[in-house]
Amino acid sequence: MEDKNYSSDSPIHEQEQDRFSRWSFSERVAQVISKRSDPSSIVIGLYGIWGDGKTSVLNFIEKSLDSDENVICIKFNPWRFGAEEELLTGFFFDIADALDAELIKTGDKLKDFVKKAAPGAGAIMGAKGAGDAFGSFISGPDINELKKRIENELEKAQRRVLILIDDVDRLEKTEIHALFRLVKLTADFKYTSYILAFDKDVVAASLQDRYSSTAENAGEAFLEKIIQVPLHLPAVEKQVLREFCFQGVDEAINIAGITLSQQQVQEFVRNFSSAFDDCLTTPRKAKLYGNTLMFSLPILQGEVNPVDLMLLEGIRVFCPSLYGVLRVNKSLFTGTFRDSYYSNNDNEKDHIKNLVNDALDVGKNINKAGFIELLKNMFPKLQSVYGNMSYGSDWYEKWNNGQRICSENYYSRYFTYAIPRGDISDHAIQALSDESEKWGVELDRESNPLNEILTPASSETLIKKLRHKSGEISATASIALAVAITQKSDEISNPEVLYSWTTPFSQAAMLVSDLIQNVPKPDRTDLAKKCIDTAPILGFKLEIFGWLKREDENKPEKDVFSEASIDEIGKHLGKVIADELKDQKDITLLAPTSIPTIFYTLNKFVEKGYVNDYVDELILKDPESLIRIIDSYVPTAWGMETGVSHKSDFKRDQYNSLTSELDASTVLSAIEMYFPQAMKVSDDFPRLYDDDAEKGLLFLKQFVWLHQYVIRESEDTENESDEKA
Structure with missing residues (x-):
């Protein structure tokens, strides 16, 4: 997929690109600045959270003033400068260069003058704090003369300078303070206006840290001294943001070549509105979600459930803390609580609740009830965590067929963006x-x-x-x-x-x-x-x-x-x-675990008694084959704690199964001939112990004991019949 498919997060410049009715607001701000007759400077604060569109509004203001000969716009970018010294000097020279280019025709002389003044500023800044250094810098005789010349030219031309400063809230705390000191110290330029765009809470908190030993609202108070006109970005209606977001979703779906049924569309919209509406606070958030889907949907197209993926990506964008919990806790969110009688289910349910609750508490603008409802729909196991509904294991196949995230066979794909x-x-x-x-x-x-x-x-x-x-x-x-x-x-x-x-x-x-x-x-x-x-x-x-x-x-x-x-x-x-x-193949070596099935098949479908004849010949060649035959009928037992397998005992069920295919007399005769020691059995059934090295011989003894028991049982039954007769 080419990069051009992604929706750019760059700010917009043209009126026709305005999706959130900000152009008229921007134009009004521009007209106030342009038509202002008072020659004194003015500082405007444009407030909005990150991603709310402050940069686009600054672009609109600049665009609306393009044809206004009364105003010169200067964009000052604080991000171009690293150290505070660079920030302060860069600001001044940006203004000087713009005025030189637009107003002063004998520029070479002024440029030389400015360059001559610059080294002194660097020396002073190396010895003092940034604020004090710049105060000394602009108060020097050369700089005062420069300021006079600029102001004279401005007054002559009767033109205003508008300085646009963006991303103030992204500067380091010391840089934020230096920038506001700079604005304060230079705000006496005539015919000069400033528009500073930033998140008011972030900047106030940074300034508060600077005045940590003073009043609780020192940061706010400092802003009030600097900002003369506070403006908040016009709010974007939730419906408009949602439509903007869904436009990006539609584009991502189309690029991925995915077709959703009407039911899937309704499922997505219902879950999205329930969980994410409160999180959809800025155009940038909406755009980020669409771009995220632009990446993930094509990669996993056909490999996962598209609605589950779209909702999971919503969790990743709007509540990263919850996404982090889901990513590393596969066993908690897949499948079902298979045995409701196990007491540890309650512990696991409490653990899930705590994890989810802690993650949602960390998120911003989170509707807890909506997110929990979303989780219940994505992970049916949680229906019994937050309610009384439970699902049986018969649902596993349905979830597999639907490529659902709640299936343990598909869960990992959603987080790796690949086939594990x-x-x-x-x-x-x-x-x-x-x-x-x-x-x-x-x-x-x-x-x-x-x-x-x-x-x-x-x-x-x-x-x-x-x-x-x-x-x-x-x-x-x-x-x-x-x-x-x-x-x-x-x-x-x-x-x-x-x-x-x-x-x-x-x-x-x-x-x-x-x-x-x-x-x-x-x-x-x-x-x-x-x-x-x-x-x-x-x-x-x-x-x-x-x-x-x-x-x-x-x-x-x-x-x-x-x-x-x-x-x-x-x-x-x-x-x-x-x-x-x-x-002449030995079946006990050829297929040792399948002997019971082979004996049954031969007697039933080839010839009754086939097995007797075959075993007689086999034992003549290799008497040990008898032990292997009996061993194949002995079941395997599994330790509940260790999980290690071991042979159990040859018991009555196994005796019946073997003698239904092989005459007991054939087995007994072979034991008497080749393993006479196994004929000596006590009254008690011979038991197998884990450390018994002679398991094969013990199985023979168990056969003999069971055979004798069956004979006695048969004789008792005959005697009872005779007595009744």
């Missing part, structure tokens, strides 16, 4: 979806279009974003994406966690299932088989099959796989697994 490391832009996701239409299904690993974007580090973000968008992806793109993702499934992160379905690995299988659902129903079975064949690892083949959407008598759905289709796909998967095992 590890994240993937929504534009990239959209491009991926669009481009995949052309990929086809016959992809090879080396040329897979996902090679650059799908890595172990990026897999979680990519899969999550594609899942959110999966319902919008076309059938053609869905086929290509399903195959491409499956082909790279061995590079998808699969950490050990408490809930395995939350891993990117399982989420990727869910994504493939979602994409398969986007395909016309007659083609889905073949696509599912294609993905199973394409997956480079057995674990993902099983995950795909496990997450296919099935008929459920309790939840009847029309758009799912029929029982017949699932059976067809299951048989295909069973054959794939069986073919792998024909090569």
